[in-house]
Amino acid sequence: MKLNVLGGEGIAKIDSAARRILRQTGVLVPHEEMLALLAKAGADVDAASGRARIPSGLIDDCLAAAGKAFTIHGRDRSKRAAFGIGTRNYNSIAGEAYWVDEDGRRRFATLDDVVSAARLGDVLPLINIVGAMSDPHEIDIAYRCVEVAAAQLRTTTKPITFWFHDRASARFVVELFSAVAGSADDLAQYPPAYPFLEPISPLRFNTNGIDLLFETAKVPLPVPIGPMAQTGMSAPATLAGTIAQETAEILAGLCVTQLIRAGTPVCFGGIPHAFDMRTTQLIFSGPEQGLMAVAMTEMGKHYGLPVYINVGLTDSKCVDAQAGLEAGASLLMGVLAGADIFGHMGIAGVDQASSLAMLVFQHEVIEYVEHAIRAIDLDDEHLALDVIEAVGPGGTFIDQDHTLDHFRSEVWAPNVLDRRFWEPWRQTGGTDTATRVRERLESLMATYVPVPLDDDVERDVQRVLDDARRHLGGNA
Numbered sequence: 001m002k003l004n005v006l007g008g009e010g011i012a013k014i015d016s017a018a019r020r021i022l023r024q025t026g027v028l029v030p031h032e033e034m035l036a037l038l039a040k041a042g043a044d045v046d047a048a049s050g051r052a053r054i055p056s057g058l059i060d061d062c063l064a065a066a067g068k069a070f071t072i073h074g075r076d077r078s079k080r081a082a083f084g085i086g087t088r089n090y091n092s093i094a095g096e097a098y099w100v101d102e103d104g105r106r107r108f109a110t111l112d113d114v115v116s117a118a119r120l121g122d123v124l125p126l127i128n129i130v131g132a133m134s135d136p137h138e139i140d141i142a143y144r145c146v147e148v149a150a151a152q153l154r155t156t157t158k159p160i161t162f163w164f165h166d167r168a169s170a171r172f173v174v175e176l177f178s179a180v181a182g183s184a185d186d187l188a189q190y191p192p193a194y195p196f197l198e199p200i201s202p203l204r205f206n207t208n209g210i211d212l213l214f215e216t217a218k219v220p221l222p223v224p225i226g227p228m229a230q231t232g233m234s235a236p237a238t239l240a241g242t243i244a245q246e247t248a249e250i251l252a253g254l255c256v257t258q259l260i261r262a263g264t265p266v267c268f269g270g271i272p273h274a275f276d277m278r279t280t281q282l283i284f285s286g287p288e289q290g291l292m293a294v295a296m297t298e299m300g301k302h303y304g305l306p307v308y309i310n311v312g313l314t315d316s317k318c319v320d321a322q323a324g325l326e327a328g329a330s331l332l333m334g335v336l337a338g339a340d341i342f343g344h345m346g347i348a349g350v351d352q353a354s355s356l357a358m359l360v361f362q363h364e365v366i367e368y369v370e371h372a373i374r375a376i377d378l379d380d381e382h383l384a385l386d387v388i389e390a391v392g393p394g395g396t397f398i399d400q401d402h403t404l405d406h407f408r409s410e411v412w413a414p415n416v417l418d419r420r421f422w423e424p425w426r427q428t429g430g431t432d433t434a435t436r437v438r439e440r441l442e443s444l445m446a447t448y449v450p451v452p453l454d455d456d457v458e459r460d461v462q463r464v465l466d467d468a469r470r471h472l473g474g475n476a
Contacts, residue, residue: 002336002337002338003294003333003336003337004026004294004337005291005294005295005298006295006298006299007254009069010298011189011299011302011439013240014240014247014295014299015035015247015299015302015353017178017240017244017247017248018244018245018247018248018251019056019248020376021203021245021248022053022054022056022059022248022251022252023053023054023055023056024053025053025203026051026052026053026203026249026458027051027052027054027199027203027204027205027249027252028049028051028052028053028203029050029051029052029204029205029256030205030206030212030397031050031207031210031211032047032205033204033214034256034260035047035050035052037238037259037260038052038054038058038255038259038443039052041061041255041259042055042058043055043255047190054251054252054255056250058255059251059254059255061258061362062254062257062258062259063251063254063303063304065258065262066254066257066258066263066264066265066305067222067263067264067265067384068084068215068265068304068305068306069082069083069084069085069306070082070083070084070191070222070265070306071083072129072159072191072192072193072194072222073159073190073191073192074158074159074160075156075157075181075192075282075453076157076158076194076451077190079128079157079158079159079476080128080159080279081128081129081159081341083222083265083267083340083341084265084305084306084340085211085454087110087340088335088340088370089128089129089340089342089344090126090127090128090129090312090337090341090342090343090345090366091127091129091131091302091341091342091344091345092117092120092121092127092129092130092131092133092161092343092344092345092346093131093132093133093343093344093345093346093347093354094131094132094133094161094162094163094196094344094457095131095132095133095134095135095162095163095354095423096109096133096347096352096353096354097133097135097137097174097353097435098352098353098354099113099134099292099353099354099355100317100353100355100357100358101369102356102438102441102442104318105369106353108137108332108350109133109136109137109145109353110134110136110137110138111136111138111139111148111151112146112417113133113134113354114132114133114134114136114151114152115154115155115345116356116445117130117131117132117133117134117346117354117356117359118130118132118151118152118155118156118160118444118450119155119156119445119448120359120360120441120444120448121133121359121453122156122157122158122448122450123444123448124231124359124360124363124444125358125369126370127158127345127363128158128159129157129158129159129160129161129341129343130152130158130160130161131160131161131344131345132148132151132160132161132162132163133161133346133354133356134148134354135148136148138463140472140473141165141467141473142165142166142168142169142472142473143169143469143473144165144169144170145163145164145165145169145170145173145474146169146173146176146464146468146472147163147465148469149162149173149176149177149219150176150461150464150465151190152451153176153180153192153453154452154453154458154461155450156450157451158269159192159193160192160193161193161194161196161246161274161343162193163196164195164196164210164216165212165214166208166211166212167208167211167212167214167215168471168472169212169468170195170212170215170216171215172464172467172471172472174187174215174216174218174219174221174255175464175467176461176464176465177191177192177193177219179457179460179461179464180192180453180457180460180461184219187219188220191219191221191222193221194221194222194223195212195213195216195221196222196223196224196226196269197209197213197223197224197225197226197253197256197257198225198226198227198269199212199225199227199233199250199252199253200227200245201227201228201229201230201246201249202229202243202245202249203236203245203248203249203252205252206252210256211302212261213256214260217260217261217264218261220263220264222264222266223253223257223264223266224266224269224308224341225249225250225253225257225266225267225268225269226250226267226269226270226271226308226420227246227249227250227251227253227269227271227272228271228272228273228282228310228338229242229245229272229273230242230273230274230275230282231272231274231275231288232274232275232277233275233282235272239274239288239291239292239295241329242292243270243272243292243295243296243299245346246270246271246296246411247270247296247299250268250269250270250300251303253266254266263424266300266305267305267306267307267308267340268296268299268300268303268305268306268307268308269307269308269309269340270292270293270295270296270297270300270307270308270309270397271293271296271308271309271310272292273286273289273292273310274286274289274292279371280329281350282350283315283350284310284313284314284315284326284347284349284350285311285313285315285326285327285329285330286315286326288327289310289311289313289330290311290329290330290333290334291333292356293309293311293330293333293339294333294334294335294336294337296309297309297334297338297339297409298337301338305339306340306341307340308339308340308341308342308343309337309339309342310342310343310344311330311331311334311335311339311342311346312327312330312334312342312343312345312362312366313326313327313342313345313347314326314347314349314358315350316349317346317348317349317352317353318348318357318358318434319357319358319361319433319434319437320433320434321468323358323361324361324365324433327362327365328365328368328369329362331365331369332369332372332373335369335370335373336373342366343361344365345359345363346358346359346362356441356445357437357438357441359439360416360437360441360444361416364414364415364417364437366417367412367414367415368412368414368417371412375472377460384402387400387402390418397415415440416433416436416437416440418431418433418436418447467473
């Protein structure tokens, strides 16, 4: 079953509106080299203001050139995330400024938290892209992303995600990736991560965000393009207007990536959000989030691109009923729409902090949704007519071999949700969901042991780190 809200006519209207925005209004591109490339390709460029108006023909050329399927790999190459082939991927958040400890207190995030996040992401089976979850303030911003990437590569064997900073640090990140992959050729074949290009709504780009792509395109690393247009704040106060503007911003970003290096794989990051006028805070998981996520999935698939959406999130700051309602409802809508990746799991509230407990809880939601959308197997074994005949009217199936063979695969067994009778639940403390999440987290973290890098790879990683600290302004 596919969920859609636009349909063919709606897709055509949004596409037409986005192209008109780019043709008539244009985008701000504060990057001289990029402006020159746009002008050479046929865009109407005002070098003084940095505005580029992009014709439909250039959009079509770049859409035709863009890579539309890609895979990122962990250092264990059997662990991967594939885009553009109809599979689903889940990532924990790339990084937050704050961190929620197990006692519920919030503080600034640290590099040690990156390691904790990598350990938990490595052990949760449905998180197949492990986010740093922490943006460690104690590390110089000039080389912070190099330190973060190294900590992740040392800890998890899965693909990773984190926030790239600028072109200079990206060079060292690529060198790290090459060291772990084994060679530049292996890195091109087995990229472990991607830089996230985030246009700044409305209709402008960050200089560093474009500039660092000139470095990562040498591999090339794939590029998700994801502005966070906010309805009524950085986008029109209507869902249709927000979707049209966000689509225009993504298409402009796609042109940027293809003019830097044609064929670079891209992902259509349709992650707009509504804005709450009462709190002056964007809304992570209102009903509008689900609607816009479905619409953006339709648009991305219309262009033949893999799609990244923000669902499965919550505005709640803790594991509670609100978190369950919002994460579950929005994730189910996104999955039914057919998107490729769902992020960013593990955030407590709207970019308020990262929380390992929230990630454990959201993983339970992911498992629930994944089981809810399964196809029902209708072959003879599963129709079980022979078993029904054998048991007959008034019998029981509990003692049948057929039941033993199938009950584990047919019925999901949760790790956190409680299904016991009243008395057993009370006798074991009468715990609520948040308590069981903390217990699950403690158990996972107590038993997990990371797989270390080989000694020679570890030496190369440390050498790159030392070089980054020395050349980018930190202490050697």
